[in-house]
Amino acid sequence: MRLVLLGPPGAGKGTQSARLVEKLAIPQLSTGDMLRAAVAAGSPIGLKAKALMDAGQLVPDDVVIGIIDQRIDEPDCANGFILDGFPRTVAQAEALSALLARKGQTVDAVVELVVDETALVDRMRKRVAETLAAGKPVRADDNPESFKTRLDAYRAQTAPVSEHYAQRGELKQVDGMMAIDEVTTAINRSIGH
Ligand code: ADP
Numbered sequence: 001m002r003l004v005l006l007g008p009p010g011a012g013k014g015t016q017s018a019r020l021v022e023k024l025a026i027p028q029l030s031t032g033d034m035l036r037a038a039v040a041a042g043s044p045i046g047l048k049a050k051a052l053m054d055a056g057q058l059v060p061d062d063v064v065i066g067i068i069d070q071r072i073d074e075p076d077c078a079n080g081f082i083l084d085g086f087p088r089t090v091a092q093a094e095a096l097s098a099l100l101a102r103k104g105q106t107v108d109a110v111v112e113l114v115v116d117e118t119a120l121v122d123r124m125r126k127r128v129a130e131t132l133a134a135g136k137p138v139r140a141d142d143n144p145e146s147f148k149t150r151l152d153a154y155r156a157q158t159a160p161v162s163e164h165y166a167q168r169g170e171l172k173q174v175d176g177m178m179a180i181d182e183v184t185t186a187i188n189r190s191i192g193h
Pocket of ligand 1: 008009010031032033035052053054056057058059060061064084085086087088089092141150
């Protein structure tokens with residue numbers, strides 16, 4: 001199953017992806033995680049992405065499209081994958097369709113976690129508090145100012161991606177404000193599992 005998970009920052013995509021990884025035995029491909037790894041490694045992509053990410057802005061489409069194009073050729077993606085944080089622009093969604101078509105593949109399901117925007121800042125603050133309590137490093141973009149930019153980027157650039165898939169009749173929406181287990185159940189149902 002090739003699955004796209006959509007939703008704003010703090011919607012719970014990471015949490016739900018982890019559960020889908022267990023259930024479906026396919027990898028989660030998070031462009032955010034991959035970019036953070038590139039930043040940590042100091043690779044050319046990381047150097048290009050760091051300032052944009054820290055500020056909460058999107059990195060250029062060609063960078064993430066290239067990363068995903070290569071990553072899904074890895075053997076662990078043979079039975080599918082969960083895309084978390086990609087596509088984030090309509091141009092990325094179109095590039096995804098094109099690159100999958102070249103590989104003889106298609107997206108099987110697109111699920112959007114729909115959440116009340118007012119809850120998102122609180123969720124981010126909670127995540128920061130939990131991360132600090134666990135003695136782990138806090139993401140550079142998990143601060144109120146960058147988070148606001150991330151939400152703005154979501155509204156302007158990523159919300160149209162949901163519309164893009166909705167127009168094709170491919171979008172399934174799940175209420176992301178329910179308890180975590182209920183969201184999991186609703187996602188599973190929406191993808192027929
Ligand atoms: P969140 O969804 O919680 O905001 P992510 O970990 O998915 O966080 O992404 C963090 C940052 O990485 C984004 O704000 C952006 O700078 C960059 N990024 C991740 N995925 C993409 C993408 N598909 N296109 C452009 N930038 C991306």
